[in-house]
Amino acid sequence: MRSGADAVGIVHYEPSPRHADHEQSLRVADAARETFAEHQRPAHIVLVVFDTPAVAAAWDAIEIGANVLQLHGNYSSEDVAAARDVFDKAPELGAEYAPRQVWWATSLKHHPEVTSGDSGEDVLLIDTAVPGSGSTWDLAALENARLVEPWLLAGGLNAQNVAQAITDAQPWGVDVSSGVESERGIKSMNKIAEFIHNAKTAHARLNAGFHAAHAPEHDADAPEHDDDDAEGRS
Numbered sequence: 185m186r187s188g189a190d191a192v193g194i195v196h197y198e199p200s201p202r203h204a205d206h207e208q209s210l211r212v213a214d215a216a217r218e219t220f221a222e223h224q225r226p227a228h229i230v231l232v233v234f235d236t237p238a239v240a241a242a243w244d245a246i247e248i249g250a251n252v253l254q255l256h257g258n259y260s261s262e263d264v265a266a267a268r269d270v271f272d273k274a275p276e277l278g279a280e281y282a283p284r285q286v287w288w289a290t291s292l293k294h295h296p297e298v299t300s301g302d303s304g305e306d307v308l309l310i311d312t313a314v315p316g317s318g319s320t321w322d323l324a325a326l327e328n329a330r331l332v333e334p335w336l337l338a339g340g341l342n343a344q345n346v347a348q349a350i351t352d353a354q355p356w357g358v359d360v361s362s363g364v365e366s367e368r369g370i371k372s373m374n375k376i377a378e379f380i381h382n383a384k385t386a387h388a389r390l391n392a393g394f395h396a397a398h399a400p401e402h403d404a405d406a407p408e409h410d411d412d413d414a415e416g417r418s
């Protein structure tokens with residue numbers, strides 16, 4: 185987070201080398217919340233699960249202080265709705281726990297023609313077929329997906345390939361796990377910092393290109409205005 189991450193993930197999936205128990209999850213969530221607050225950034229503390237029943241997973245998220253639930257595995261739109269229902273009905277815990285969101289993760293192998301909002305998710309995450317494996321996949325296959333922001337790209341990303349992936353796929357955001365580890369399950373602060381730097385630089389470049397491409401033609405007859413004003417409306 186000190187490197188500028190917008191979200192931090194806590195994995196609850198016992199076969200994973202990243203699985204965190206309840207105590208570890210509470211500590212990570214508390215530390216993350218404090219750091220986001222210190223940096224005055226909205227907290228996205230994400231509980232990452234694989235095939236845990238959606239309602240139980242939503243309660244787990246609330247219990248550890250995560251405000252986002254990221255569902256990997258076999259979930260239907262009813263599951264997403266059931267998780268959201270738990271979030272909506274659970275007592276409010278304060279602004280630092282808001283907003284609560286459900287992110288639905290899938291792959292093009294499982295849903296080749298996925299459309300944003302198919303499952304009623306707040307954010308769609310498109311991943312490789314085996315989550316957390318670090319395997320890369322062919323981003324060209326995204327041509328058949330109908331994606332509307334916000335959506336996240338994941339699967340085999342690392343500091344070396346993230347800029348190209350952002351340029352090619354133009355996601356709203358990216359998610360990484362294996363690619364920022366020194367060994368399986370052990371995060372590397374240097375790799376995280378390098379990844380975030382490269383991702384944010386690529387994203388800024390993409391946005392600058394977008395604004396340049398959409399800027400109005402200069403009109404010689406238009407009244408002059410100062411630069412501050414122009415920037416505010418770009």
Ligand SMILES: O=C(O)c1ccccc1N[C@@H]1O[C@H](COP(=O)(O)O)[C@@H](O)[C@H]1O
Pocket residue numbers: 193195197200201202232233234256309311312314315316317318319338339340341359360361362363
């Ligand atoms: O990281 C895990 O072990 C994990 C376990 C269960 C579900 C999801 C998991 N990770 C998520 O998988 C993607 C891609 O990870 P990678 O960068 O390819 O290793 C990402 O969304 C992780 O949060």
